[in-house]
Amino acid sequence: MKKRMMKKIAALALSAVMALSLAACGGGGSEAPAGGGDGAEADASSWEWERKVTIVCPWGVGGGADGTLRPLQTVLENELGVPVEIVNVEGAGGANGVNYAYKQPADGYTYMLGTQSLIMLDLQKILPMDFKAEFIPVSKLVHSILIVGSSAKAMEGKFTNFDEFIEYAKAHPQELSCGMLTATGADSVAMKQTLAGGLGCDVTEVEDYVKIVSYSSGSEMSSAMAGGHIHISISGVDEIKGLIDSGDIVPLISLSEERMSSYPDIECTGEKGIDSYIGTWRGIFCRTDTPAAAVAAMDEAIKKAWESEDYQEFLKNANYLDREGYQTGDDFQTLIDEEYVTFEEYLKGAGLM
Incomplete structure (x- = not known):
């Protein structure tokens, strides 16, 4: 699993170098500035709050x-x-x-x-x-590390783990709902990569299996999960730790190469061969x-x-x-x-x- 991660990092680095090279050759796009606006050597001691x-x-x-x-x-x-x-x-x-x-x-x-x-x-x-x-x-x-979690209320009688969720979604297309903060945000990328890996489909086909529900804040989405209004969501463990501890949210899978040290019982994408590690x-x-x-x-x-x-x-x-x-x-x-x-x-x- 570590070898696969190293290959991925290397590929990202190569892609980044190529992108920067193209920009340097006039390929368009803006480069991020290297420092503050005065362009001088940064001297923290010279600044007084x-x-x-x-x-x-x-x-x-x-x-x-x-x-x-x-x-x-x-x-x-x-x-x-x-x-x-x-x-x-x-x-x-x-x-x-x-x-x-x-x-x-x-x-x-x-x-x-x-x-x-x-x-x-x-x-x-x-x-x-x-x-x-x-x-x-x-x-x-x-x-x-992001975690795909399920509402304890909404999942009852349907599935108990990630593999069962995937099988239920295949058998009941668009019955299950998936919460995200933004439908085209980073959490959307992470969730769709994870579900696509489990479903065996392209990221563009995930919505054929689950309904996407967007929320404006993490607290709003967590409330929906606790109330059983959506089936799954993706969040940082920090955002839902209290609901995990209370039993309102059941963790299904973490987006990591290896299992988390703090939650060793939660399956991870790495062990399932799912190429989804965005945190x-x-x-x-x-x-x-x-x-x-x-x-x-x-x-x-x-x-x-x-x-x-x-x-x-x-x-x-x-x-x-x-x-x-x-x-x-x-x-x-x-x-x-x-x-x-x-x-x-x-x-x-x-x-x-």
Whole structure:
């Protein structure tokens, strides 16, 4: 299984290099800037925090994205020495929040939480700006393993595990419902890759077997799962841990090469030969022309906050430690570039680009 993963990573890296080479030869597309707007060597020590810092969350209160920021807020305030305000601007799959952050001054005091969903929005030209040109990553916070879970109420009498779900879906086309945050977002890619692997069909044919139901927030989707209104959904384990522990959600499969250390009884895509390993990352972004010193100072503060005892306890309890979490902006950019290639291939294959 590890060999297969290494081959996949190598293929992604090669694709990324080819894509960058084409861009350098005039093939179109924008390159992500390497640093803050002043173009100078970033010197975190030269930046002094003088007033409140705002972090925009493009998704609703109570969801996984928001839940990653809340535990960081207090420890980050301690590092910065100024208040940190989280502003939730939800809607349009994250586009509203990105547009809001884009309209704020690039003065070092406004940042934004981002996920893969923003890559999908950018590739589909849904955002009102060129995201790669207008935003840069500051720090990656978490990279969770996604889980396909089932509503305990909705699954009763129909299936008890992933294989039985697949067989039921084949025998009863479009009877089962599948919840996603955005029908064309990163979670959609992950879910459709997983179901297609199990069903033995193309990702474009998954909706022949299950009904897709889109939700505007993770909390709304979790409520639907707990109430038995949909059969399955895909989420980071952090978002549904409480419902797993309460028995309202039954985990069916994790999107990972190997079983999770925190949930060793959950089957994984790797052991079933399903090529689906996308996990949800969340990180901090800022406008490209933000002062480089501010970007460096924020990254430095985030790293210290991330390493704090309080945030490490949150990461442990939310099952975020199975994959590398914190990364600097440069390392984070490498991951982002790879996923641009992956998601562009998916969207083109699905006829969405």
